[in-house]
Structures are given as structure tokens and as C-alpha cells.
Amino acid sequence: MRTVLALTLFLLAACGNPEPTATPTPTPEPTATPTPTATPPPLRMGDMDMASDLDARLDAMRTTMETVEPVWTVYVHSEDWVTPGGNTLMSDIFELLKMDNIATHDGYRELSPEVVVALEPDIIITDSVMSVIGDPELSELHLVQDVSHIDHHIFVLSEGYSFSPDSDHFMDAVEELAAFVYPDVFGEDDGHGHSH
Template sequence: MKKFWQLLLTAMLAVLVLAACGNDSKKEETPVDSDQPAETEQEEQAGGNSSSYPYTINDAVGEDITFEKAPETVISLIPSNTEILFGIDAGDKVIAVTENDDFPEEVKDLDKVGDYNVNVEKVISLKPDVVFAHDMMLGSGEEGLNQIRDAGIQVVVIPTAETFEETYETIKIFGEIMDKNEEANKIVEDMKAKVEDIKAKAADITDKKTVLVENSDAPEIYAPGKNTFPQQFLDIINAENIITEEGWVMISPETIVDESPDVILVSYSYVPDVVENIKKRDGFDTVTAVKEDQVIQVDENITSRTGPRLADGLEAYAKAIYPEVFGE
């Protein structure tokens, strides 16, 4: 099941980036008008300590949702939303999450409302004040979200963040909804400080390493190219992506051998002993990353979830690719 979810996520990401290349906005299944983070009527409150109610937010699908007060009971349908809620000290309001949520530790004791397929009946039975969904759920999951709305439960669809700046904005939006502005702003400032520190260290790197970021195993090896979060990571730390195409693309083992990247980052864990398996692929004994023992697995959660740990994901890339600069 974990392999299926990893492959499904990869497919979603591929569609997401293709959508971003055109006029349709960012979503990992069906295009939706969500190019920009959700806007609120109280934008002037950003950076303040208290939210003012009633409070209205226009979400990723153009719905206006008004809160008379900060929600007391919340269900989160995607791990990134959950990590933000706990990060801004609103975890005590979360009453249910999905089976895919694994951070922080407290989520393991919460009710579960499905995985990538939401148990709509259970969500409705728990009667939360609000359900935080995500625009990657639209398409196959849209009918379920409409059922939740029809039951009188507020649903906020969070747009996909594709940059650090959009991630910061999403965190602040959660802070505004939950009346946790101070906590949200602190997270954003800490993330910005870490990113700037990494940028400063990377500025002196002149001998760029070539990198492949694998997101799925052979025979269908998918890797990120331009206009993806991994590409932004690589740009920040002065590394060169061997993928030059837009979005998430499938690359053959033969092409990897020909390109012979200096580093192969493995951003999935559904395959046991994946690093050793990559090294044993036909012809890979000639690849620089294999010869130099630079096939390195990174945590796919911190490097892909657009929440408080995203700057840690950037740091993981930096340490894996340039240990001589970023190593402890």
C-alpha cells in the first residue's frame, strides 16, 4: 500500500507541474484556480497577534468561508496541513487525521478518517467545526468534500504551495484562521533564517555537483525537473539538476548511466534496501555517484511536505550533496 501511495503521489505531482505550466492552476489531479495562496478579507492582520472575528477566507476553489470564532475542533486531510496545525500550537484542536499522517508523534493517537480515500461518513459523524482539505484532493475527492459541505461542515481547501514564499503564506493563513498568528509568524521567521543561512553557505560553492533526485524505483523512475520544489532546493544550494525538462519526468536507467550524476538522492522508502538496489542496477557501476558512494536516501516527508519542516528538507539536501560545506 505504501508503494501504491508513493507512486500515486508521484503521478499527482507530475500533473501538478504540468498544470502549473499552463493557465490552469496548481493541483495534482484536476486543474483548479489556485495559483495564489488563499486570500482573506483581513490581510492587514498578517503579522498581528490576534485575529478579528467574524473572519472570512477565500479558499483555493473560490469558496468564502466565514469563522465567527477560532475553530475548536478540526479535521486535517493531508499531512502538511496537520504539521502546520501542530506547529502553530493548534494541535489540541485536531480531532482526526488520515492514515498518512505520522508527524508529530501525537497524531498516532488521533481518530483516522481514511488515507488518500477519505471516509466521508466518519468525518461527518465527528462533527468538526472545520475540515482542512487540499487542492490535490480535488477531482476524485471533490464529491466527498461536497458531501461534507452539504452536512453543514465548513471545508477549507488549501492551495498547493510551490515555493518557500507560498509555504510561508500558507502557514500564516493557518495562524490567522486558528488565532495563532504569533506562533505562525515565529515558524516563518525561523524557516527564513535557516534558508538564508544555507544560501549564504552555498554562495561560495563554485564547483557545482550534478544531481539526480529519484522519486520512484525502476522500471518507472520519476525525477523532478524545472518548476518543482526539488529544483528550488538545488538552485538554493548551487547544485545542477541533470533533468532539464519541465516538471516531473520519467528517466531511463540508460540515461542516468549516460549522464553519470555526481550524486543520486533517493526520495522514497517503499523499496527495501533501495540504495543498494540502485547501485546494483545494470551499468550503474560506471556512474560517478555509485563509484563515489554518493547514492543517498533523504526523508521524503521533510523534503516534500510544505509545512514547518520544509527548511529542514532543504538542509537535508544540502548536507547530502555538499557534506564538505554543510556537514556537522
């Protein structure tokens, strides 16, 4: 399992700047033997600023999380029931936020509705609240049956935010999730953060 440090290094390498460089990088001539393309492109000055900001924000979150005790269970819901398990970027985010993913498999796999209902996650991350409360297979979940729990247990990212490392709002998404799960630690409690 990757550590949060590995996540930081991955994100620093993955940071990209959509602005073109002053001098284009020459394209190598094709060769008979293909060359691997796994090496990230060299970082430019704007990339370094973004990487420094990202690193500082991750360090601040790590420091804050040292004092946090609760470990909430979490599930990422999609309409096709495919969800991230271990050894994914989401699992690194959950580890950072001391959340226990109910999906114990590695990578992305389908998780049956029966398993989700049996494990009753504290928090569900999804694209829309209706995809959870409108799904008859999830109707037995306590957080669906008790309407007062919906705002506190179903998390939907703000528009434009993404958990993709390519997104300019990746860290905003992580911070938004942290504030939802721990509103008393990461900002003002507007009544929509998680509570038990």
C-alpha cells in the same frame, strides 16, 4: 523558473500548525458556484514562529551559498524512473544548493536509465542505496562500480525527514542535503559527504 525568494514565500504560506485553534473557523454555507480553495489558511502565532525560523534558516543557507563555487550534477532516483525536473520544489532546492539537475524537463516525468547513465550524475538522491546499486540498469555508473564512491555520491534522507513543504522536517532535509553535498561548508565532514 521560480527563485529562491519565491520558494521562501511559498513555504511561508504553506507552513501549517497541526494544533487546533482555540476558536474554529466557521465553515461557509455551500453555494451554487464553487469558490476557489487555492488561498492558504491564515497563519496563526505558532505558524508565524515556524515561518520566522524557516526564513532565518533559508537566509543563513543563502548567505553561506554565496561563497560556494562548485556546481554538482544531481539526479533524483525512483524505482519507476519518474524524477523532478524544472519548475518543481526540488529544482528550487537544487538552485539554492548550486546543483545542476540532469532532468531538464519541467515537472515530474520519467527519465530513461540510458539517459541517467549517459549523463553520469555526481550525486543521486534516492530512498535507499540498494535501489541504485541493485539496479542492473545503473550498473555502468562510475559511482556504482567504485564501491568507495557509494557513501559519497548516493544520498538517502534520514528517517522522518522529507522534501515535502508540509513536513515539519522540510528545512532539516534541505540542510542535511547541503551538509552531504558540501560537508566542508555546512558542518563536520564525517566521511560520508560528497567528494570527487
